[in-house]
Amino acid sequence: MSSHLFEGKDHAAIYQKHRFPPPEELLNIIFSYLEEKKDKPYDFAVDVGCGSGQSTLVLVPHFARVLGTDISEAQIQQAKQTHSSSQVSYSVCPAESLPVEDGSVDLLTAFTAAHWFDIRPFLKELERVLKPGGCVSLSSYTPRMRIHYGGCSEALTEIFKETQAVLNKYANEKLHVLLSGYQEIFDLLPFPDKKRITFQGGEISFTVTGLMGFLQSFSMFQTFKxxxxxxxxxxLHQTQARFLETMKVSSLETPLAITLEYVCVLACKTPKEKVAP
Ligand SMILES: C[S@@+](CC[C@H](N)C(=O)[O-])C[C@H]1O[C@@H](n2cnc3c(N)ncnc32)[C@H](O)[C@@H]1O
Structure with a gap:
């Protein structure tokens, strides 16, 4: 069953405002892998579960055409309004049934999204749409997050963890795929040429308001709400108040930073000439 957890217009608007594009270090890992496997130029990329398009637009410099797809109409509306480009088109459709031709895709990405898909039908669809020698990147940050602000980083990280513990009761069961570092997806991927990487990302700048917005964009917060x-x-108010008190500031615009742990599963569809007879 597909997860329809990001459908509401309000949620899509919060998402658009408070989520951030994939970090440079993740993009470097993906494009180094693609370059290793495939000669340039690259024609076509598909970003599945593209949400409001932050993760789609970053692909544009590398491809002639980019398609962003999402099951949520509200997310695609946001994407069209805020992350458009002449090379990008968007489509509302399930990850398990993509509106693209067989063997046409150089790179298929899913950022912070693959754990929501019906994984077996999605992997079948992936096998159908990738070109021989085409690559896939399924990546996400995990809920294990650290907050950085002066001498109270540990205390703030602990407060955020306590808030997450309350929200965990509202977590969809599919989140276990993410918590296991995409191991299940990796094991099921039908290509022998594959690898799974985990790494700690660099600092991402936030303000207290921004961090509270990020928290509200979590599917489990929206389910709780x-x-x-x-x-x-x-x-939300209690978390915000505890943050300001611990930081000994009154302005919600006070800057702080977060770091996230990332997982990335990469694979390459075996070119026909390399398939054993
Ligand atoms: C956490 S958001 C990630 C959005 C974007 N890729 C990003 O990095 O910000 C997950 C997205 O996956 C979409 N989604 C969930 N299940 C889906 C499915 N079966 N097919 C297509 N999209 C799906 C949701 O609607 C949501 O927009």
Whole structure:
């Protein structure tokens, strides 16, 4: 069953505002892998589960054409409004049934999205759409996050963890795929040429307001808010107040930083001439 957790217009707007594009270090890993496997120029990339398009636009400099796809109409609306380019088109469709021809894709990416897909049908679709020698990158940051601000980084990280622990009760079961570092996806990938990488990302700048917005973009926060709107608001305000108190500041625009742990599964579809008879 597909997960329809990012469908609401409000959620899509929060998402667009508070999520960030994939970091440079992740893009370097993906494009070094692609260069190792495939000669340039690259024609066509598909970013599946593209959300509001942050992860789609970063592909544009490398390809003649880029398609962003998402199951949520509201997310695609946001993407069209905020992350458009003459080389990019967007389509509302499930990851398990993509509107592209057989053997046409040089690189298929899914950033912070593959754990939501119905993995077996998605992998079948991946095998169908990739060119021989085409590559796939399924990557995400994990919920293990560190916050950095002066001498109170540990305390802030702990507060955020406590808030996440409350939200965990509202986590969709599919998040276990992410918590296991995409091991299940890696094991099921039908290409022998594959690898799984985990790494610690560099600092991402935020403000306290921005971090609270990021928190609200979590699917489990939105599930909590649907079930108990007042309790969700209270949790948000309590987290914010604890942050300001610990940081000994009053401005919500005070800058801080976060670091995230990333996982990336990469694979290359075996070119026909290399398939054993
Ligand atoms: C956490 S967001 C990631 C968005 C974007 N790639 C990014 O990095 O910011 C996950 C996205 O996957 C989409 N999604 C979930 N299940 C899907 C499916 N089966 N097919 C296509 N998209 C799906 C959701 O609608 C959501 O927009």
């Amino acid at each position: 649907k079930a108990q709107p007042e309790a969700a608001e209270a949790l």
